[in-house]
Amino acid sequence: ISSKLPNVGTTIFTVMSKLASDCGAINLSQGFPGFDCDPALLDLVTQYMNAGHNQYAPMSGVPILRERIVGKTKFIHGIDLDSENEVTVVSGATEALYAAVTAVVKLGDEVILFDPAYDSYAPAVELNGGIPVYVPLEMPDFSVNWERVKSAITAKTRLIMVNTPHNPSGYVWTKEDLASLADLIQDKDILVISDEVYEHITFDGRKHLSLLTHSLLRSRTFVCCSFGKTFHVTGWKIGYCLAPPQLTAEFRKVHQFLTFSTATPMQYALAEYLSEPSLYFELPDFYQKKRDLFCEGLKETPFEFTPAQGSFFQMVSYGHLSDESDYDLAVRLTKEIGVASIPISVFFSDKKDHKILRFCFAKNDLDLASALDKLIYFK
Numbered sequence: 351i352s353s354k355l356p357n358v359g360t361t362i363f364t365v366m367s368k369l370a371s372d373c374g375a376i377n378l379s380q381g382f383p384g385f386d387c388d389p390a391l392l393d394l395v396t397q398y399m400n401a402g403h404n405q406y407a408p409m410s411g412v413p414i415l416r417e418r419i420v421g422k423t424k425f426i427h428g429i430d431l432d433s434e435n436e437v438t439v440v441s442g443a444t445e446a447l448y449a450a451v452t453a454v455v456k457l458g459d460e461v462i463l464f465d466p467a468y469d470s471y472a473p474a475v476e477l478n479g480g481i482p483v484y485v486p487l488e489m490p491d492f493s494v495n496w497e498r499v500k501s502a503i504t505a506k507t508r509l510i511m512v513n514t515p516h517n518p519s520g521y522v523w524t525k526e527d528l529a530s531l532a533d534l535i536q537d538k539d540i541l542v543i544s545d546e547v548y549e550h551i552t553f554d555g556r557k558h559l560s561l562l563t564h565s566l567l568r569s570r571t572f573v574c575c576s577f578g579k580t581f582h583v584t585g586w587k588i589g590y591c592l593a594p595p596q597l598t599a600e601f602r603k604v605h606q607f608l609t610f611s612t613a614t615p616m617q618y619a620l621a622e623y624l625s626e627p628s629l630y631f632e633l634p635d636f637y638q639k640k641r642d643l644f645c646e647g648l649k650e651t652p653f654e655f656t657p658a659q660g661s662f663f664q665m666v667s668y669g670h671l672s673d674e675s676d677y678d679l680a681v682r683l684t685k686e687i688g689v690a691s692i693p694i695s696v697f698f699s700d701k702k703d704h705k706i707l708r709f710c711f712a713k714n715d716l717d718l719a720s721a722l723d724k725l726i727y728f729k
């Protein structure tokens with residue numbers, strides 16, 4: 351058949367995790383915690399399953415969870431949302447991103463993507479007949495050059511897709527970034543999707559600034575969040591989308607036919623769990639310790655790096671040591687040294703090799719230490 355996505359293969363996360371498993375390597379490639387969630391959360395799920403909460407949840411999410419999400423958003427950002435009309439529970443941020451793109455992008459619409467970007471954005475745009483327009487991020491910190499964004503905007507621009515903290519670089523948007531975006535779109539018919547799945551993972555005292563905290567941006571944005579990242583349960587595929595009522599109404603038209611609803615017992619369990627803010631408050635410290643441990647160890651290796659500002663990824667450069675492509679090196683390190691990583695060329699629109707690998711440090715300290723012991727031998 352003629353493919354709708356001729357240039358898309360199997361995602362790098364599947365490829366590298368399989369290779370890691372085939373080689374018995376320590377898997378620092380795909381971004382998922384190498385440790386379990388709080389047992390109390392697991393108990394809550396079984397409790398709700400045993401209590402018979404095993405049928406379809408309401409399409410927009412169980413009311414108590416939507417209310418608790420409103421509470422969480424108020425607590426963190428001081429923003430009041432309407433749980434009926436501005437919050438939708440979804441099957442992971444991936445679904446939220448896809449549903450939001452599908453809700454607003456029409457054939458021939460241009461969508462601004464920052465380059466590099468998380469790998470699901472461009473296919474979502476293309477499957478909906480949209481045209482990705484790439485704005486390169488500024489190396490080496492992957493910050494946004496707002497002049498470049500300005501020149502990328504045309505009369506056909508419908509949407510801008512934002513990701514803060516950024517995967518793979520960890521760059522965290524500043525107040526100035528939010529203001530610049532608002533300035534550029536205020537007198538135009540442009541919407542925004544903000545992927546904030548790493549909202550609770552920022553370092554060195556940096557604070558995540560949700561696009562919700564800016565009144566103009568709030569009125570134009572779908573904010574996509576994931577409980578998988580926040581509560582160490584990526585396998586549950588559950589998250590939520592926050593958007594103003596009109597956008598939420600369009601979002602739900604897609605969500606209801608994409609998945610209809612999301613696993614019911616998990617929703618009740620998360621709702622109860624969310625009555626305590628402690629876990630997400632501890633997350634920056636929890637991950638800062640891991641980032642620091644990993645970066646301390648990296649100093650003993652020949653890689654060059656700047657500690658990540660946020661997310662649970664650390665990028666490293668090796669161009670001063672080798673001409674090998676990042677993909678070849680990631681494969682070789684997995685096979686020969688026993689540590690799997692992600693070659694970041696996959697996140698670039700032109701797949702250009704920048705001689706940078708991405709390591710996920712959301713792993714047990716012991717695994718991080720053994721990975722570092724192995725990486726010392728990289729030549």
Ligand code: PMP
Pocket residue numbers: 381441442443444445468513516517545547575576577578579584587588589
């Ligand atoms: N956006 C980004 C930037 C991610 O790194 C990920 C990966 N976990 C997702 C979205 C997808 O999140 P979920 O697992 O909740 O679908």
Ligand code: GLN
Pocket residue numbers: 361363364379380381382517
């Ligand atoms: N977001 C994760 C990463 O960047 C992967 C999620 C997935 O495998 N789809 O590694």
